[in-house]
Amino acid sequence: MSMTYPILDLPSLTQHELGSAAPLTFDPFYENVDLTPWDELASVKSNQVGAMQHDLFSFTAVKGVTYYVFSTSYLEPTRIIVYDNLGRPIGADNETDGSSGMHYLPRLFAEYSGTMYVDAGWNQGQTELGLAVSLKVFGDVDTKNVAPPPVLPPVSTMTGTAWADRFVATRAEDLIDGGGGIDTVAYAGTRASYNIIKDGDKVRIWSIPDTKDVDTLRSVEKLSFSDGSYDMQYGDLTQSLYVAYFGRAADVGALKSFQSQLAALGAPANVNDFSARYAKDASVKNLIDSFGLSHESKALYSGDNKAFVKAIYNNLLSRDADQGGLDFWSNAIDSGSLTRANASLSILAGAQGNTSAQGLADALLLQKKISVAANFTLALETFDKGNRYDGDFAAGIARKLLGAVTTTTDAFDFQDDVIDAMFALPPPRGVPDQAREMPFAAHEALRDAPVIELTGVGGIADAFMFA
Incomplete structure (x- = not known):
């Protein structure tokens, strides 16, 4: 022992x-x-x-x-x-x-x-x-x-093609790189039988009854279980939008609904392309603008547009906006050239595409927050606690969790x-x-x-x- x-x-x-x-x-x-x-x-x-x-x-x-x-x-x-x-x-x-x-x-x-x-x-x-x-x-x-069990050297290594591939998980420690296309990994058990944790583009998944089989997945968009499938294709995009606009992780139902709508629109899965699509696709515009119509949005952002921009910076980057950025984004909203929802999306895209020293640090922090947000929503589903994640108090717990994330955070740890x-989430209503x-x-x-x-x-x- x-x-x-x-x-x-x-x-x-x-x-x-x-x-x-x-x-x-x-x-x-x-x-x-x-x-x-x-x-x-x-x-x-x-x-x-x-x-x-x-x-x-x-x-x-x-x-x-x-x-x-x-x-x-x-x-x-x-x-x-x-x-x-x-x-x-x-x-x-x-x-x-x-x-x-x-x-x-x-x-x-x-x-x-x-x-x-x-x-x-x-x-x-x-x-x-x-x-x-x-x-x-x-x-x-x-x-x-x-807690994630230790990851052993992979016994089974599988690599996909540029097309849609389907892999079947083995009883060994699988290392699967899907490559291009929309790839699927199939598991024999139910969705609730597996823990799923991600950090950036790496996903670890293992069976709750048996922790000896820890699989590591990259470039895999879908998981298949005996009771249905789990779509990860738009997971990061959805979580990034929730982090940007609400400062918290998406709830289980909203994540699935948003993913379905994005798939139906054939939307790009990365933030930069999605932001560009906003200006020329009315359906995408309506979807993003709906964030600003929610009760939560109105409760969070009752102040002026400068206060709104400051809040978005803190949600995404855990820091105050620089004066130039604050003036630019708040003036754009004041003039009507941007809605608040579109401004939050544009700030998000800018944070991920900035190659300056500050920009690279911002992008790393954002990637860590998105991973932790995804893991929170995944845990809600694994442990069937989704009905607890409801209301302002529960949202505050999720915001506090993301507020503790730094550029050095290891999402697995x-x-x-x-x-x-x-x-810590409260019981259901x-x-x-x-x-x-x-x-x-x-x-x-x-x-x-x-x-x-x-x-x-x-x-x-x-x-x-x-x-």
Whole structure:
């Protein structure tokens, strides 16, 4: 068993202590299922006198699952400590307070399947009364196989022609370069059975049940699954338009609808050619101008045209517009020679085609943002969370995610942040407003909390008080 987490400078458990640990059993967790990422719960509570004398427990961890440990007692619990199957200390809550009478250990990623031990650190105080204590271990099963597994050297290499090619994925690590034409790679499972992550023109795809087969695709426009096809041909163009105009990733339904409309128009897939098409194709013009008619657009851009141009620059390039660019674009909109939607498209095309030092940096940043936006939408579909990505609050989460992207971001490594953002989305409409805002507040609380140094898989939780 190979494990990479550090062994803490704390005493290990003795064989006697290992044998005395009380086992905990996981059951499905349904309470507040729309407000937390947790799927299972193992817990114990007591109000017996002297309960603090037995606060060592064991549970069976599953590799890839992220665990959250909460301990409550009458007085603030002493430090929670988690031990591996050999009794070595591998995680501690570093004495940060969750709330009065509680400590918690967030984001404990299991690197192996087997026994773990928890010292709850209960403290009933010096009293003869039976004061309540509890330990809860939550499991976030959805984190299994979320992070990209290591990519092994390809066993199967396939190269396409200048025409439309169809490839069938093998059980090996496939490296597929489609070449020219509209190329398709076929997979045996359903769409939801695969994780898909992209960075620029490179796509990685692997089966969720079996992470040993990681395929790398280039110049592949379509994916075929047992329950339908997935069209990537206009994915980057659609995401770039959403990033430019709304500062966020496209939602699942809008992405598919926009891709279908672009395909029906026979539109070019790159931004520069698409921008040129705007001036001479009424259908393309109407499609782009529809951005400016949306409720979201009116809410975002209620100020004057200079404020609008500044916002587009920040959405796309995470910087303020230079004075010359600000004056040029705002004057063009003021004069009526450009609509706001067309201006955002033109600024986008200019950012991708500028060969100056600043322009190349802008183009790189934009490519990173488009990749992260695409991965966010892909994750929504893989984990069937598309109905959560709705409304201003959810859009704000996506904007915050893209705002963290820099020119040095590796979209594959950034996937943990994408998954964090996805699970921080509020539950679907119909849940009370107060509850809808809880997940992101909880996510932010844990984002600022020290992370247990095991692995980097993240999650969300709140400082809930458990009775």
